Amino acid sequence: xxxxxxxxxxxxxxxxxxxxxxxxxxxxxxxxCGAAVAPGGYRVQRVISQSVHGRVYLxxxxxxxxxxxxxxxxxxxxGTEQLDAxxxxxxxxxxxxHPDIPRFVASFKEGSGVGTRLYxxxxxxxxxxxxxxxxxxxxxxxEAWTLASQVLKTLQALHQRTPAxxxxxxxxxxxxxxxxxxxxxxxxxxxxxxARDVTHGATLVxxxxxxxxxxxxxTVEPSSDLxxxxxxxxxxxxxRMPADLLDDxxxxxxxxxxxxxxxxxxxxxRLLAQKRSERFASxxxxxxxLRAARAAPPSEAAGxxxxxxxxxxxxxxxxxxxxxxxxxxxxxGEVATxxxxxxxxRRIVRRVLVGxxxxxxxxxxxxxxxxxxxxxxxxxEDPPAAVVPVRPGTPPPPSRSAPPxxxxxxxxRTPWPGASSSSSTSSGSH
Ligand SMILES: Nc1ncnc2c1ncn2[C@@H]1O[C@H](COP(=O)(O)OP(=O)(O)O)[C@@H](O)[C@H]1O
Ligand SMILES: [Mg+2]
Numbered sequence: 001x002x003x004x005x006x007x008x009x010x011x012x013x014x015x016x017x018x019x020x021x022x023x024x025x026x027x028x029x030x031x032x033c034g035a036a037v038a039p040g041g042y043r044v045q046r047v048i049s050q051s052v053h054g055r056v057y058l059x060x061x062x063x064x065x066x067x068x069x070x071x072x073x074x075x076x077x078x079g080t081e082q083l084d085a086x087x088x089x090x091x092x093x094x095x096x097x098h099p100d101i102p103r104f105v106a107s108f109k110e111g112s113g114v115g116t117r118l119y120x121x122x123x124x125x126x127x128x129x130x131x132x133x134x135x136x137x138x139x140x141x142x143e144a145w146t147l148a149s150q151v152l153k154t155l156q157a158l159h160q161r162t163p164a165x166x167x168x169x170x171x172x173x174x175x176x177x178x179x180x181x182x183x184x185x186x187x188x189x190x191x192x193x194x195a196r197d198v199t200h201g202a203t204l205v206x207x208x209x210x211x212x213x214x215x216x217x218x219t220v221e222p223s224s225d226l227x228x229x230x231x232x233x234x235x236x237x238x239x240r241m242p243a244d245l246l247d248d249x250x251x252x253x254x255x256x257x258x259x260x261x262x263x264x265x266x267x268x269x270r271l272l273a274q275k276r277s278e279r280f281a282s283x284x285x286x287x288x289x290l291r292a293a294r295a296a297p298p299s300e301a302a303g304x305x306x307x308x309x310x311x312x313x314x315x316x317x318x319x320x321x322x323x324x325x326x327x328x329x330x331x332x333g334e335v336a337t338x339x340x341x342x343x344x345x346r347r348i349v350r351r352v353l354v355g356x357x358x359x360x361x362x363x364x365x366x367x368x369x370x371x372x373x374x375x376x377x378x379x380x381e382d383p384p385a386a387v388v389p390v391r392p393g394t395p396p397p398p399s400r401s402a403p404p405x406x407x408x409x410x411x412x413r414t415p416w417p418g419a420s421s422s423s424s425t426s427s428g429s430h
Contacts, residue, residue, distance in 0.1 A: 003064050040108045066124035067105050077114050086118045092188045100154045100184045125184050130172035139236040141260050150183040156283035159222040164194045166220050170228035171210045209243030223279040230271025263293040
């Protein structure tokens, strides 16, 4: 746990001052901003976050160690449901021991009736939330893979407990990026144990945009957290709130907003599948696929371009659930689409050069022989590159700027920089 240099709030005139707003203090709570002073003996240093339900403070315990002190306030006298929810969050945190989850320190109550305050003290984690980081700078692809891997390991540990623990509120605000490069998962206020593999009829808890469709209907299972991780990654990569990217069918349509390699996009599609059966079956399966995608050598990626490589969804190893045919096809289709621009561009440039050279040779030969008859020449694409004289009256061959319909469209997707929409979806770094 971090040792915190304690801030003592005193004004120049020696009177106690609130460390949050600097107003003069007269009781156990600032009369101006409402911040607590030292609940349970934890001296408040600053406010980390606040919402309508309360605040999270950085506070210092008697031992000088920093705690994140979560305070819940109530507009009315808290009922059993609210008290139970608080008890549950404290009990869940107390039961967890994981390097990427803050340690439980204490939970206590102060005041009574409508003045009741509930407190949960936990290990203070240095760092910034992923939400703050996104607001500063989006994640690049490498960072996104690293984050995904770290969060999946934490989810794996939670889901493998008996009974499984589903976090239900994975999102950027609940992930803390620590100075040592690790990502910690916080806020177990929505976490729920599964009685069986799936829980139906749970209270609607979570954050819109990060919640999968089944959670909106009160059903959760481990893959619900995987979906939320997918939405979190989309937010981190695109800078766009997932709620703003939902289509009419409430599917998160991220394709236009996330620049990334084909494997990354295929991975996101598996996390974000609307149908639970099309998602990774578990955090373990997602991790296996992630490792395979990251370990794939460039030659294997080249194989993918020919449609021969195993897409993410097939690279899960023995523990993987069989992926649906639809998602397999979509993954392969994605790879092919990503690869097409680079290939066709190179091929076209080569053919244009060959064609121009041949045309110059032919024109030179005709000129030398005094036989030129001013016929236009065109370079045809396929196969092989050649110079074809066009006879008067012959219909012109397809123009490259206006490709014909019926099958050859892919060859025309990005022959020139910026000429096709596919350039906006082309891959970034792997
Ligand atoms: N243990 C912790 N260490 C450091 N910061 C924390 C810790 N727990 C929470 N926070 C910060 O406080 C914010 C709010 O805490 P959280 O538990 O998510 O409460 P809420 O229920 O209000 O969302 C988090 O988004 C995070 O930035
Ligand atoms: Mg939270």
